[in-house]
Amino acid sequence: MEQIQEKEKTGIDIKDIKGILKKFHNTSESLIAILQEIQKTFNYIPQESVSETAKYLDIPLHQVYSVATFYKAFSLKPKGRNIIQVCMGTACHVRGAQQILEEIERQIGIKSGDTSEDGEFSLETVNCLGACALGPIMVVNGEYHGNMVTSKVSRLLKEYSKK
Amino acid sequence: MKTATAIKNIDELYELNKKYSQRKEKWEKSVAICAGTGCRANKAVSLISAFKEEFKKKNIEENIVLKETGCHGLCEKGPLVVIRPDNIFYQHVKPEDVIQIVDKTILSGEIIESLLYVLPEDKKQIVKEEEIPFYKWQKRLVFGQNGHIDPRSIEDYFGVDGYSALAKVLTEMTPEQVIEEIEKSGLRGRGGGGFPTGRKWRSTRNAEGDIKYVICNADEGDPGAYMDRSLLEGNPHSVIEGMIIGAYAIGANQGYVYVRNEYPLAVENLLVALEKAREYGLLGENILGTDLSFDIKISKGGGAFVCGESTALMLSIEGKVGEPRTKHIHTSESGLYERPTNLNNVETWANVPIIINRGADWYRSIGTENSKGTKIFSLVGKVVNTGLVEVPMGITLKQIIFDIGGGIPGGKKFKAVQTGGPSGGCIPSELLDMPVDFDELTRVGSMMGSGGMIVMDEDTCMVDVARYFLSFLVEESCGKCTPCRDGNYQLYQILNRITEGEGKEGDIELLEEIAETVRDASLCALGKTAPNPVLSTIRYFRDEYEKHITDKKCPAGVCKNLFNFAILEEKCTGCMLCLKRCPQDAIVGERKQPHSIIQEKCIKCGICFDVCRYDAVIKV
Numbered sequence: 001m002e003q004i005q006e007k008e009k010t011g012i013d014i015k016d017i018k019g020i021l022k023k024f025h026n027t028s029e030s031l032i033a034i035l036q037e038i039q040k041t042f043n044y045i046p047q048e049s050v051s052e053t054a055k056y057l058d059i060p061l062h063q064v065y066s067v068a069t070f071y072k073a074f075s076l077k078p079k080g081r082n083i084i085q086v087c088m089g090t091a092c093h094v095r096g097a098q099q100i101l102e103e104i105e106r107q108i109g110i111k112s113g114d115t116s117e118d119g120e121f122s123l124e125t126v127n128c129l130g131a132c133a134l135g136p137i138m139v140v141n142g143e144y145h146g147n148m149v150t151s152k153v154s155r156l157l158k159e160y161s162k163k
Numbered sequence: 164m165k166t167a168t169a170i171k172n173i174d175e176l177y178e179l180n181k182k183y184s185q186r187k188e189k190w191e192k193s194v195a196i197c198a199g200t201g202c203r204a205n206k207a208v209s210l211i212s213a214f215k216e217e218f219k220k221k222n223i224e225e226n227i228v229l230k231e232t233g234c235h236g237l238c239e240k241g242p243l244v245v246i247r248p249d250n251i252f253y254q255h256v257k258p259e260d261v262i263q264i265v266d267k268t269i270l271s272g273e274i275i276e277s278l279l280y281v282l283p284e285d286k287k288q289i290v291k292e293e294e295i296p297f298y299k300w301q302k303r304l305v306f307g308q309n310g311h312i313d314p315r316s317i318e319d320y321f322g323v324d325g326y327s328a329l330a331k332v333l334t335e336m337t338p339e340q341v342i343e344e345i346e347k348s349g350l351r352g353r354g355g356g357g358f359p360t361g362r363k364w365r366s367t368r369n370a371e372g373d374i375k376y377v378i379c380n381a382d383e384g385d386p387g388a389y390m391d392r393s394l395l396e397g398n399p400h401s402v403i404e405g406m407i408i409g410a411y412a413i414g415a416n417q418g419y420v421y422v423r424n425e426y427p428l429a430v431e432n433l434l435v436a437l438e439k440a441r442e443y444g445l446l447g448e449n450i451l452g453t454d455l456s457f458d459i460k461i462s463k464g465g466g467a468f469v470c471g472e473s474t475a476l477m478l479s480i481e482g483k484v485g486e487p488r489t490k491h492i493h494t495s496e497s498g499l500y501e502r503p504t505n506l507n508n509v510e511t512w513a514n515v516p517i518i519i520n521r522g523a524d525w526y527r528s529i530g531t532e533n534s535k536g537t538k539i540f541s542l543v544g545k546v547v548n549t550g551l552v553e554v555p556m557g558i559t560l561k562q563i564i565f566d567i568g569g570g571i572p573g574g575k576k577f578k579a580v581q582t583g584g585p586s587g588g589c590i591p592s593e594l595l596d597m598p599v600d601f602d603e604l605t606r607v608g609s610m611m612g613s614g615g616m617i618v619m620d621e622d623t624c625m626v627d628v629a630r631y632f633l634s635f636l637v638e639e640s641c642g643k644c645t646p647c648r649d650g651n652y653q654l655y656q657i658l659n660r661i662t663e664g665e666g667k668e669g670d671i672e673l674l675e676e677i678a679e680t681v682r683d684a685s686l687c688a689l690g691k692t693a694p695n696p697v698l699s700t701i702r703y704f705r706d707e708y709e710k711h712i713t714d715k716k717c718p719a720g721v722c723k724n725l726f727n728f729a730i731l732e733e734k735c736t737g738c739m740l741c742l743k744r745c746p747q748d749a750i751v752g753e754r755k756q757p758h759s760i761i762q763e764k765c766i767k768c769g770i771c772f773d774v775c776r777y778d779a780v781i782k783v
Contacts, residue, residue, distance in 0.1 A: 032462075036424060074465065094628070106768070130201070133201050151744060
């Protein structure tokens with residue numbers, strides 16, 4: 001479970017958060033959709049947005065936190081500049097996805113779920129991207145790289161860290 | 164408020180059906196390009212722009228129609244292009260092939276041989292889509308229009324008799340008759356449980372309450388299954404039409420589609436489809452000029468597998484944490500916002516218009532005694548033709564995997580097929596001749612699930628597969644009930660130990676004992692079925708477990724602690740490639756002399772195995 005970090009400055013403008021909130025009905029049915037929009041905009045769920053959302057929907061703070069920590073789509077920590085997703089679906093698994101993941105972890109020096117210290121890479125696993133014909137597959141910033149083999153990993157990562 | 168395009172009555176709809184089906188006849192040729200997720204990942208989007216540009220250049224946009232369609236199914240060969248009316252099938256098409264295709268095939272009727280499908284056995288080329296074995300043995304009722312229509316064009320859907328089933332229902336049938344028809348068809352839920360759809364509709368209709376809901380479950384969480392996504396992406400109106408018919412039969416005015424957040428294209432196409440349906444007065448107040456009022460909202464999931472479970476899904480729509488509850492009161496009586504709610508999955512809804520149009524008797528003629536109609540499977544893993552296949556219930560596993568799927572690549576041996584997602588089981592080669600339907604799959608210790616079919620060959624370790632599914636289920640367990648939360652964790656720990664070479668005498672029996680408790684005592688279907696991968700692999704592949712535990716060997720060469728890489732002296736040419744690429748400097752040797760691996764340094768990353776061109780690196 002991620003720890004909720006106290007932060008002095010996140011550099012997030014409350015106005016931006018309010019702008020997002022305004023787009024949704026203020027019923028608790030909107031909660032997940034709001035958090036999705038916040039995650040999409042900031043790449044994570046900043047602390048300020050949690051309290052603002054609770055206020056806007058008139059629901060307890062804990063309800064926002066429980067939803068924000070229950071669903072995988074949300075992260076309470078900021079993400080890196082490049083987001084790597086490794087598909088761990090069954091089809092990719094039987095075609096060697098685990099080795100690909102381990103090679104990426106070894107190359108960047110972080111575990112899945114973490115962000116590298118220099119903020120270059122965040123590494124995530126996903127359950128299935130439904131592009132099983134291309135497995136094992138990894139996605140970097142939305143770009144698909146199919147039929148991966150461990151020997152291709154280092155070159156690919158270098159390309160992105162330069163960009 | 165009604166828009167100007169809103170269809171005022173049933174006759175106007177039939178006019179539209181006629182108009183847009185005749186439009187097809189006027190086109191000289193049409194070029195259907197698969198723009199499903201699989202082909203997009205293979206750069207289909209730049210292919211489409213290349214076609215558009217070339218059409219403009221040659222000034223043929225008027226007579227030749229370009230169709231961006233949904234998934235055609237044969238993802239392995241993507242991007243796919245089909246030129247109609249001759250049904251010329253081109254595979255692995257790249258943007259640079261476009262000029263040639265336009266000049267030769269479209270304008271001069273010539274076939275480009277290098278883009279044709281090639282039969283693996285005798286290298287014979289096949290020109291027409293329907294003659295490719297992958298398509299030839301399928302029965303594409305639900306999935307059939309995917310390769311023909313543009314999912315963003317409601318007019319295309321009108322052109323294939325779209326919404327005529329709805330018209331039939333509204334003019335000729337009472338809600339009671341609709342339910343009877345669905346009951347009679349024998350349709351069972353395609354999302355996993357296989358519950359009779361008609362019976363579900365009836366209990367929601369009979370439940371007390373003025374406000375009722377219908378929901379489409381598009382939270383396709385099974386890894387390796389993507390038929391629901393492809394239906395929503397490729398033919399969203401068929402799902403919407405099914406839902407409106409369901410709403411009419413049940414007496415609901417509000418519907419929801421709960422869709423995975425990981426499916427952006429499905430959401431996009433569905434949004435467009437809903438918008439169009441509203442514009443034509445097929446959603447909203449007084450649909451087609453009748454008393455029926457119904458609309459549909461989209462609710463996007465947050466990435467939790469358990470939300471595919473009905474009670475969890477409904478809580479998630481309400482904006483809450485998706486933890487299932489016990490079902491002593493069914494959701495048909497008290498579901499979303501504690502109102503009677505009917506939930507069916509995407510494929511089930513898409514079957515409804517077909518049953519209404521062609522009749523329950525006809526539908527019943529397809530399939531087995533207790534499983535009627537067709538089922539879409541996603542055939543993935545170690546199989547030649549990865550893709551989506553729709554087959555009549557009762558077809559054998561062998562026909563699906565070998566006739567349609569083309570068998571196992573690389574001359575490897577078939578070991579097992581896993582069906583039913585993480586909660587399903589592994590079926591061994593001895594059972595390949597079994598017919599595939601709901602009851603048969605359950606009988607052999609697996610299940611239909613939503614239709615994932617993952618093929619495994621001799622290089623797949625069955626203990627590792629069980630461990631993989633358990634790690635998935637441990638991660639996805641919501642943690643509410645103890646048997647699922649702790650029981651599955653213990654199963655995972657034991658499997659982990661075995662795959663790491665720490666297995667002990669008695670582990671298999673302990674796995675069985677815990678698995679049975681988890682199965683009997685868990686709250687929801689996720690927990691109850693979670694032990695299936697463990698129990699079915701023990702049932703059919705006990706010897707593999709024993710080899711891991713007693714001999715400390717992984718026969719498939721998957722479990723890292725239980726095999727080593729080695730270099731075959733007689734095959735190694737001393738090319739130094741593996742030596743240079745080894746990240747640990749674990750490979751030694753001189754140029755043109757056989758290399759060897761220092762086992763103490765090796766981390767088994769497998770790079771040497773990948774890069775060796777002479778098959779000299781082996782697993783022992």
